[in-house]
Amino acid sequence: MANKIKIGHVHLSGCTGDLVSIADNYLGFIKILDDYADLVYGLTLVDVRHIPEMDVALVEGSVCIEDRESVEEIRETRKKSKMVVALGSCACYGNITRFCRGGQHNQPQHESFLPIGDLIDVDVYIPGCPPSPELIRNVTIMAYLLLQGNEDQKVLADKYLKPLMALAKRGTTGSFGDLMYDVINQGLCIACGICAASCPVRAITLEFGKPQGQRDLCIKCGSCYGACPRSFFNFDVIPEFEAISELIADVLK
Structure with missing residues (x-):
């Protein structure tokens, strides 16, 4: 050992x-x-x-x-x-x-x-x-x-x-905008909903199987980005x- x-x-x-x-x-x-x-x-x-x-x-x-x-x-x-x-x-x-x-x-x-x-x-x-x-x-x-x-x-x-x-x-820092650019727009999102579930200010919803974010509510806490299993897809x-x-x-x- x-x-x-x-x-x-x-x-x-x-x-x-x-x-x-x-x-x-x-x-x-x-x-x-x-x-x-x-x-x-x-x-x-x-x-x-x-x-x-x-x-x-x-x-x-x-x-x-x-x-x-x-x-x-x-x-x-x-x-x-x-x-x-x-x-x-x-x-x-x-x-x-x-x-x-x-x-x-x-x-x-x-x-x-x-x-x-x-x-x-x-x-x-x-x-x-x-x-x-x-x-x-x-x-x-x-x-x-x-x-x-x-x-x-x-x-x-x-x-x-x-x-x-x-x-x-x-x-x-992280925001829904980062998630949109790095994950959703790259075709990596699987609509698991964990980003919406992790948002402490409820700025993210799932609509027609796709996350939608309200930028005026986002506090850029990074919770959604860190919780997304595809944000560190490697x-x-x-x-x-x-x-x-x-x-x-x-x-x-």
């Missing part, structure tokens, strides 16, 4: 839905912790107060820029992690926190939030509100193989992660789908 990697879950301004998705992996998550990774940081799971050195940091939530501790925490996470993963739409794009404006009884000064990519360099996006448990599990496995696997495994892991890395390089993965699926199954045995 190769050396385990060190992973951590950094929780910022989010609803904990992404952590629930991690836990929903059940025995798969236990298998990863048994054989492939040590969980070295997690506010709800591990009694560690400060960000340690990590191979992979799963960051949930956006950053409240009025909260100096949160700003320092995300910068410390980047400094001490080999790979930073934006976990969920709030971390990737800001999601509904893009139009949060305080109002909390205990901390009314907390009113401005940014996706983590506006403050640090991010390596991988795992989009979704929340992301599927399987996607989180697979990215964790591929991160392990990329760092500790043999050459063939590293090649497959790189191909699997490439579209999610491309999402991270693309930026921290021809590097498709030819290797069977090999990647077999690799994941072998790791989880």
Whole structure:
């Protein structure tokens, strides 16, 4: 067995839905912790107060820029992690926190939030509100193989992660206009409706099997773009789908 990697879950301004998705992996998550990774940081799971050195940091939530501790925490996470993963739409794009404006009884000064990519360099996006448990599990496995696997495994892991890395390089904003240009107009839309379901302001509807967006309602939170399974459609993965699926199954045995 190769050396385990060190992973951590950094929780910022989010609803904990992404952590629930991690836990929903059940025995798969236990298998990863048994054989492939040590969980070295997690506010709800591990009694560690400060960000340690990590191979992979799963960051949930956006950053409240009025909260100096949160700003320092995300910068410390980047400094001490080999790979930073934006976990969920709030971390990737800001999601509904893009139009949060305080109002909390205990901390009314907390009113401005940014996706983590506006403050640090991010390596991988795992989009979704929340992301599927399987996607989180697979990215964790591929991160392990990329760092500790043999050459063939590293090649497959790189191909699997490439579209999610491309999402991270693309930026921290997205809109229905981007979805129209990159997906719908390219003939990639399958009318699954996930863009409409993910929109926090109900700016997207399905009409005659095609998404329609109201630009005057769009807040450019990126939820629809990150949730769309075709927004990170990539021809590097498709030819290797069977090999990647077999690799994941072998790791989880």
